[in-house]
Amino acid sequence: MNSLDLELNYEFISKFHIQELQNSLIVPLSKEGIFIKCLFCSESNYSSFNTLNLIRTKELTKEQILFFLSDMEFRTKLYSLASASILDKNSKQNHIESFFKNLIEKAIALRVSDIHLESMEGVVSIRFRIDGKLKVFYIFQNSLQRVLSSYIKMLCRLDITQNRVPLDGSFSFYLDEKKFDFRVSTLPTIYGESIVIRVLDNQSILKDIRELGFNQEHLKNIEDIQKLNSGLVLITGPTGSGKSTTLYSIIKGINKEDKKIITVEDPVEYKLRQVQQVEVNDELNISFKEVLKNILRQDPDIILIGEIRDKNSLDIALQASLTGHLVFASIHANSAVETLSRLFELNSDKYLLSLTLKYIISQRLVLNICQTCKKQGCKICNYSGFYKRSCIAEILKIDEELSSLILKNDGVSAYLKSIEFKTIVEDGMKRVDSGITTLEEVYRVVNA
Known part of the structure; x- marks a missing residue:
């Protein structure tokens, strides 16, 4: 379609x-x-x-x-404001301000993570990303895009005359005395511009770990992880699999007065209370390499590395976890076993890896069947049949036997089979049997 x-x-x-x-x-x-x-x-x-x-x-x-x-009342109101923003030269600023305010409030109410304003031939399309999926919500005359673009750039204190080069900015918005932060990216296209607004909502990401949908066995493993004093914990999955939310939720559970926590992120999108967060900036020579090289001088108890990208960042993570630090990091791999293969590809020191690696969490986010309409489509789920997401996962605990196999780089798969290691697909099947999600959804995210 x-x-x-x-x-x-x-x-x-x-x-x-x-x-x-x-x-x-x-x-x-x-x-x-x-x-x-x-x-x-x-x-x-x-x-x-x-x-x-x-x-x-x-x-x-x-x-x-x-x-x-x-939602006809709101759609009609938004359309009228859009038309007035284009036609009424005397009050254009008031109309576009009201249009944008209503759009943002609607996005927040619908739990939108990203707003996409896209110029097409003759029209501008407004798509919302909800629960990881994009959907067209509103379509207006293309001439609205220039007015809307100028207003958004003004909010971000960007040059409103620049529409032929990519720009990045940010702004804040208050709703019911609650502050929401937004990150903006503009990109010139053949019909105008593509503007993407990321909704940065600390409340949605700083959740208690029990709210994320992990099963009871996984929650027990995560409780054990939070009790660790040292070692390396890796979380893996593709983009959009909820890795950051899980990492932040784990950190939230161990963020105490007696713990010094430092994160290295690219970029820092969500601010954590009492946590020292460092944003990577290659232009200012604040690279992953430079930060990680100096991070141990800060006497941290816990280190969070946004992503292990190369052998250098892996080596520092291993050294830090060996010297009495608890290190969390994400790495791109499709499963717990594949994570080990990825670590070997980065020429990791197998001896250090066998000593320090404690857990690997591999996860995905599956769409939940809308409990209001049971996948028939209703206003609650925007006629998609799904509402919110939950986490399916596999958590690999590195025990003594597995540690020795990692050192030899041999026999890992056979050992996991012998202990009947529960895979992410098996976790997904349990959610299907419980009526939480569908078989198609499990295979969609696992094979992504």
């Missing part, structure tokens, strides 16, 4: 009886003489509109039709 690239005129749509449109599964777009252009689906019922000449413009799914006909 191609993405929708037609403007949705909600002032026109609101002239019809919304319940009738929902029952008929038709979205009217515009009137041209005696004809009305409309969106339709395979289940559309045209009998209610037999006195009108309908031109079926584009076919969508039933869920898409119902979604675009939902």
Whole structure:
């Protein structure tokens, strides 16, 4: 199904009886003489509109039709503000400010992680990323993009005349006395600009570890991890698998007055109370290598390395964990066993690795079946059938036997089979059996 690239005129749509449109599964777009252009689906019922000449413009799914006909009061309000922002020269600033404020408040209410404002031929599309998946929410005239771009750049204190070079900025927004931070990236495209706004919500990432969806066995392992005084703990998974949330949640549980915690991140997006966070900046010679080289002089108890990228960062992590520090780090690999292979590829010192490596957490995030509609699609889940995500994982504890096998780099897979090591797929299957997610969703994220 191609993405929708037609403007949705909600002032026109609101002239019809919304319940009738929902029952008929038709979205009217515009009137041209005696004809009305409309969106339709395979289940559309045209009998209610037999006195009108309908031109079926584009076919969508039933869920898409119902979604675009939902939340009509807000959609109409946003469309009116968008139109006024384009046409009313005298009060343009007030209109675009109100438009953007309403858009941000809606995004926060819907738990959006990223807002994508994208110029296309003739229209600007606004997509929200919710629970890791992008979905088109609003479509307006393309001329809105320039007004919106200028306003966002003004908020970020960027040069509003620059629309042919990529820019990065940030701004803050208060809602009900709660502060939200946003990171902005702009990129010139053939039709205008692509603007992505990342919603940085500390409350969503600084969760108690028990809120993340780990099973009881995994939670017991994580409790044991939090009791460690030294060693190396690795967390692995692809981008968007929740590694940062898990790491921050573990750190939150051990962040006490008697612990000195230092993180090395690229970039620092979420601020942690009482934690010394260092942001990598190659232009200022604050590289991973330079920071890690000096970090032990700060007398830390716990070190969090955003990502092990090369042999140098791995060697420092191993040395730090060997000398009485607890080190957490992420590394790109698809499973716990593959993580070991990745460490060997980086020419790690096998002796140090066997001594210091304590746990490997490999995880993914699966979409949860919406408990309101049971995957039929409703307003709560934005007609997607899924609502929120939970973590599936495998946690490999490095015991004495496994440590000796790591030293020899031999027999790891056979040993894991002999102890019936529970894999991430098996954890996912339990969630399927419990009605939390679907088989397709488990295989989608595991094979990502």
